[in-house]
Amino acid sequence: MMQQRFFDQAALLASKNTSLNKILFSFMLLGLAYLVCNVLNGADNFIRDTAENKIKGKMSLEIHKKVARLNLIDFEDTNKLDNLNKAEQGKNNLVLFAFDFTSIFTFYLPYFLFMGWYLFSLKPTLAVSIVFIFIPTAATQIIRAKVFAKLEDKSAPVRREYDYYESCIVGREYYKETRLLGGFDFFNKLYLESLDILQKLKYKATLRVNLIELSMQIFTVIGYFVVLLMLFNALMNQDISIGAFAAVFESISRLYSIMREIISDGISSMAKNVGTIENYINFLELDERKSALDLKLEWGDIFLENVSFTYPNSETYAVKNASFTLKKGETIAIVGENGSGKSTLVRLITGLYLPAIGRVTVSGYDTKDLSQKTLYENTTAVFQKYQRYQMTVEDNITISETNIEYNKSTLDNVCEIAGINMDESTFTEGYGTMLSREFGGVDLSGGQWQRIAISRGFFREHNLIVLDESTAAIDPYEETRIYKQFAKISKDKSAIIITHRLGSAKISDRIVVMKNGEVEEIGTHDELLQAGKEYTRLYTAQEQWYS
Structure with a gap:
């Protein structure tokens, strides 16, 4: 409207039907309007950048809190790991989505309503025709949302592989071994293959959407020129003034540009990211570890009753029908061949994992009923x-x-x-x-x-300490010294040793022998040797180390 007023005053001045003061006043109003718009845009950008960082931080905290409340066994499930990866992607996209969505109702929608009213007041057909120009583009974004939601589902597991291979190549934990063993080419090949798969998935989705969008844009451009032709015809028929024509001509160009911005960029981005946003929300809705009791335990015995456990996506029991008691103040050693279920058994004892069948009780409380805080505050561990x-x-x-x-x-x-x-x-x-x-x-x-x-x-x-192959990098003599010290400080406390070196197991009160996920034998070192079963076989194979 300021533009129309200024252009009308300029036309009147050219025909000497107005004064210079009036056109200067119109010019000042127009300049003031532009200044206010630029100030508001600058403030919007500043507030958006500042708020975006704060919101992302809050959302990251929510992800971390959610992870802390999940069952630890979920981290053995590839589907749950994919959900976590998707949630990280969705977190950032949700912030962008929120700002874009807010902009629609705080800036774009008021702008369009005002322009629609202004154009309708000049000539009703101008306002109505503009709406139909952008219907094809809006329809494109609905298709875009579905395509990119499917893309995210396919990309998440590949992206996890891609990230892992990258860490094997350049990660501090891996790079020395990767280079010394000549594994760089191997991991680099896998890295490039996963990258190629990601790029192909994205390329196919983007190509499909862009071809549809291109065809729709052709109709939009045709509609744009039809509107300009109608505007020119209205001027020739003297339905609008020269000032109105100039103002609307410039406004139509800006309106077209803004509509392209909101539909092709804003709504397009929202449609593209809506799949990852759903993943973020789905992650927050994952089942959590349910526990009601948060208390200070008076430490006592740990009792396993017919405990069985399987890992996600596996039909084989990692631990099967295990029953025994870890008494208060007792030290036990858990031994067995690789894959016999030693580490899984300890995770069940400590409450890291919950049994699928049977129950584990600590001081009479079922681990399924205790909070993770209650379980872990009494426990310490050293892992290999x-x-x-x-x-x-x-x-x-x-x-x-x-x-x-x-x-x-x-x-x-x-x-x-x-x-x-x-x-x-x-x-x-x-x-x-x-x-x-x-x-x-x-x-x-x-x-x-x-x-x-x-x-x-x-x-x-602690009241319970676990040493899980914690001395593997230490020579046997030093290991013996550490275990003797360990035996002293573990007096009156419960302790678990997992070791392949059976000579170290002799310091324990009892030895639990695992085989194929089952408790094969329980007893002291001497009792198990006299029994002549699995422990005897394992010890005899290592006997020369202790001679």
Whole structure:
């Protein structure tokens, strides 16, 4: 309207039917309108960028909270892992979707309603005809939404493989072995193959949508020129003024551009991302681990009653019909060949996994009825595949128990148990030494790192401690010393040792022998040797190591 007023005043000035002051006033109003629009656009961009980062942070937190509430067995299910990958993609797209959706109702819709009213007031057919121009484009976006939703379902598992192969090539955890063993070409081949599959899936979907969109755009462009022809005809018939013609001519061009922006970019982006947004919502709706009891346990016996367990997508029992009691203050060793079910049995004992059949009770409470917080606050563990945190020595040890007060003597004690020699040549800053060359610190050998992991497990206050092949990188003599120390500190506490070195199992009160997922034997070292069954066979095969 400001443009029409300005152009009408300019036409009147040319015919000397108005004053210069009036046209200057119209020019100032037009300039003020442009200034307000630019200021509002700038404010919108600033607010959007700031809010976007905050919202993404909040949504990431929701994903992490959801992950914490899931059953840990879900991370053995490839479908659930795909859902997590899709949720990460959907998180970012949901923010964009929300802003685009908000823009439609706060900017685009008011703008179109005003322009529709303005054009209708000039000539009704102008307003009505514009609506039909963009119907083909709108229809295209419905098709786009369906195509890209299917694309996301196909892409998620391939994208997980792609990310994994990439980490095998350049990840800190893998790159040394990948290069030394000559595995780079192998992983690079798999990486490129998965990338090629992703690109082909995206190419097919994009090509299909773009061909449909191109055909629809032809009709839109034809409609645009029809509107301009109608506008010119209205001017020739003196249905509108020259100022109105100039203003509408410029406005039609802008309106066409904005409509293309909202439909081809805004709605197109929303349609493209709606599939990943559904994945984010579906992830938040996954079944969670249901537990009602959140309490402070008075530690007692752990009892397994006819416990069986299978992993997702497997028909074979990893643990079958296991029954025994881990008494308070008792140390047991779990031994057996690879794949016999040792680690799975421990995950059931500690409540990480819940049995499919039977039950596990801790101090009389079924693990299915206890919260994860209740189960884990009494437990500590050292695993063969431990984490090498790129932090200081002190942080690496104390991260297992951040809510307790401690002093240097506490650190000295757990380091002595784990066999860590805090010599100045290696640990130049003492417990403040950074364990990462990437951050200006030092790196350790595999055995030294394993000792750090052991000290971390011992530092945590606990009633149950698990050592799962935790001394695999340490020589047998040092392992014996650590286990003797372990036996001392585990007195009056429950303890579990998983080991392939049967000589180390002798320190335990009882030994549980696993075979094909079943508890084959239970007894002391001497009792099992006298029985002459599976344990005797395993021990005899290693006997020369202990002679």
